[in-house]
Amino acid sequence: MPKITIDGREVEFTKGQTIIQAALNAGIEIAHFCYHPGMSVAGNCRICLVQIENMPKLQIACATPATEGMVIYTKSEKTIHAQNAVMEFLLINHPLDCPICDEAGECKLQDYSYQYSVGYSRFDELKNEKDKRVALGPNVMFDQERCISCSRCIRFCDEIAKSPQLTFVQRGDHVTIETFPGEELDNPYSMNVIEICPVGALTSREFRFKSRVWEMSFTDTLCPGCARGCNSIMGVRNNNILRIEPRENLKVNDYWLCDWGRLNTTKMVNDEELRITSPMLRLDESSLEKEVLIDVNWDEAISKSISYLKKYERSEIMFVASPFSTLEDNFALKKFAKEIYGSDSIFYIPLIDENFGDDILRKSDKTPNANGLKLLGIKPYSNETINILTSGKIKMLYILNDDIMRIPGADQIAGKIEASIQQISIHNGYSSFANIILPTSTYAEVNGTFVNFQNRIQRLKSAVATLEEERLIGEFSMSRLDKFGAQNDRWTHGTKFNSRPGWKILKLIAKAMGHNFEFENSEEVFIELCLSIPELNGYDYESVGKQGIVTGEKPLVEAE
Numbered sequence: 282m283p284k285i286t287i288d289g290r291e292v293e294f295t296k297g298q299t300i301i302q303a304a305l306n307a308g309i310e311i312a313h314f315c316y317h318p319g320m321s322v323a324g325n326c327r328i329c330l331v332q333i334e335n336m337p338k339l340q341i342a343c344a345t346p347a348t349e350g351m352v353i354y355t356k357s358e359k360t361i362h363a364q365n366a367v368m369e370f371l372l373i374n375h376p377l378d379c380p381i382c383d384e385a386g387e388c389k390l391q392d393y394s395y396q397y398s399v400g401y402s403r404f405d406e407l408k409n410e411k412d413k414r415v416a417l418g419p420n421v422m423f424d425q426e427r428c429i430s431c432s433r434c435i436r437f438c439d440e441i442a443k444s445p446q447l448t449f450v451q452r453g454d455h456v457t458i459e460t461f462p463g464e465e466l467d468n469p470y471s472m473n474v475i476e477i478c479p480v481g482a483l484t485s486r487e488f489r490f491k492s493r494v495w496e497m498s499f500t501d502t503l504c505p506g507c508a509r510g511c512n513s514i515m516g517v518r519n520n521n522i523l524r525i526e527p528r529e530n531l532k533v534n535d536y537w538l539c540d541w542g543r544l545n546t547t548k549m550v551n552d553e554e555l556r557i558t559s560p561m562l563r564l565d566e567s568s569l570e571k572e573v574l575i576d577v578n579w580d581e582a583i584s585k586s587i588s589y590l591k592k593y594e595r596s597e598i599m600f601v602a603s604p605f606s607t608l609e610d611n612f613a614l615k616k617f618a619k620e621i622y623g624s625d626s627i628f629y630i631p632l633i634d635e636n637f638g639d640d641i642l643r644k645s646d647k648t649p650n651a652n653g654l655k656l657l658g659i660k661p662y663s664n665e666t667i668n669i670l671t672s673g674k675i676k677m678l679y680i681l682n683d684d685i686m687r688i689p690g691a692d693q694i695a696g697k698i699e700a701s702i703q704q705i706s707i708h709n710g711y712s713s714f715a716n717i718i719l720p721t722s723t724y725a726e727v728n729g730t731f732v733n734f735q736n737r738i739q740r741l742k743s744a745v746a747t748l749e750e751e752r753l754i755g756e757f758s759m760s761r762l763d764k765f766g767a768q769n770d771r772w773t774h775g776t777k778f779n780s781r782p783g784w785k786i787l788k789l790i791a792k793a794m795g796h797n798f799e800f801e802n803s804e805e806v807f808i809e810l811c812l813s814i815p816e817l818n819g820y821d822y823e824s825v826g827k828q829g830i831v832t833g834e835k836p837l838v839e840a841e
């Protein structure tokens with residue numbers, strides 16, 4: 282491979298790469314604001330100027346192709362002088378309002394002020410005043426004074442979202458960005474401009490002023506909004522999800538998330554009105570009124586569940602799996618049906634929305650784990666399933682995290698069912714008919730796996746605590762620290778729901794019915810299920826790693 286030398290270190294590069302790409306691949310940091318690996322090169326911020334032997338002037342590393350034998354200096358006197366000058370220029374009109382800026386703590390301009398600036402300003406004129414709160418669209422607020430005109434947001438709209446809604450207007454120090462006349466920044470991917478803005482000029486209207494970033498904990502996880510399974514980072518404070526951001530995975534979602542995924546997948550976790558807060562029991566079995574569902578404790582709910590389960594024969598019970606739940610939960614349900622009833626009467630309900638899918642990220646399949654169910658050999662419902670359900674032969678349903686009112690003819694089915702147990706997180710269309718509701722932890726509260734549309738198994742990680750975790754973790758919770766080294770207060774503050782992971786509830790019921798499921802945690806469930814599926818033999822959570830693994834692929838051992 283051809284080589285260049287950066288600050289005395291030889292670095293290999295592939296033909297066509299620029300200096301900044303070769304450097305970043307080799308783990309060498311070259312300062313940059315406008316360069317973004319997912320978009321075209323603009324070359325306008327000039328902070329990546331480097332000195333190259335035999336070239337009379339400094340060159341921008343983002344737009345200069347690497348060539349064999351090139352010798353580059355990123356820390357020479359000339360380069361440092363240029364970096365100081367660019368920073369001085371960028372800060373001349375910057376309001377320096379870090380104490381009230383959402384970006385503070387994760388701002389490139391703030392970080393580079395320490396790394397590449399001289400620490401004082403020679404400018405003692407009045408700064409330019411511009412508009413501070415410009416609503417560019419329903420989700421993004423713009424602070425004109427903070428903008429450094431890097432053009433990342435404009436390029437994102439043009440090149441990635443394919444919605445050219447932003448442009449520069451004016452010139453010189455009056456330059457700013459605006460939407461085109463009559464347009465808003467309103468496209469399915471608009472909120473990505475918030476993270477790619479290297480300063481605090483573009484902020485989320487949802488998240489604005491809710492928290493300083495150092496007060497939050499961050500967990501690498503997945504979006505459950507559709508079959509793509511975009512990789513995300515969940516920001517939590519006081520056990521409440523405040524922010525979802527994209528996590529780079531070039532094989533799944535590149536650097537992006539859709540707005541729907543960020544905004545709609547947190548309600549099912551945070552919203553106390555929607556959540557099932559405790560196990561519930563229908564007192565009067567002859568009435569289907571919602572009001573007669575009362576809160577009970579777990580022991581009572583489990584013992585009542587068993588009395589229903591024992592009442593019906595194998596041929597009278599059907600199990601409803603969930604494409605919204607993890608592989609682990611669905612495996613436990615399938616095992617429960619098989620080991621306790623010898624039953625294969627298990628199906629799931631797909632959710633396809635052709636209007637949702639696009640050719641960027643969003644998939645029409647709005648479930649995160651339909652391919653996981655296929656791996657487990659669980660099929661979607663068929664006409665035959667509906668016929669059986671409406672025939673009256675099935676007297677009891679055990680439903681994992683779904684709403685059977687989504688099946689055509691559901692009213693008729695609901696009328697034929699004598700008893701039902703629902704393991705769900707939020708109230709749904711069928712919950713007013715259920716005899717027992719067992720609160721199940723949401724995707725944000727569990728460890729587990731989803732299988733996306735590419736058959737890539739990916740990890741979900743627990744970011745929000747439940748009462749169950751608090752009980753189990755006990756003293757240990759007090760010593761948990763977040764990435765800034767501060768007390769991670771999701772473990773000690775905020776509302777915690779009395780929910781349990783789906784597989785754990787099934788294990789509890791199975792145990793009370795005399796069957797011992799040996800797994801003790803979600804990884805043990807995963808290992809057991811992998812042993813039962815040839816394509817997954819030998820996988821564990823470590824082999825799934827940070828970026829997932831395609832079924833059948835040889836596990837790569839990757840440090841977490």
Ligand code: SF4
Pocket residue numbers: 427428429430431432433434435458477478479480482483
């Ligand atoms: S708003 Fe942010 S991303 Fe857009 S040009 Fe200004 S600094 Fe760059």
Ligand code: SF4
Pocket residue numbers: 504505506507508509510511534538539540541542543642643644
């Ligand atoms: S494309 Fe799908 S998985 Fe990705 S953020 Fe949107 S809803 Fe979530």
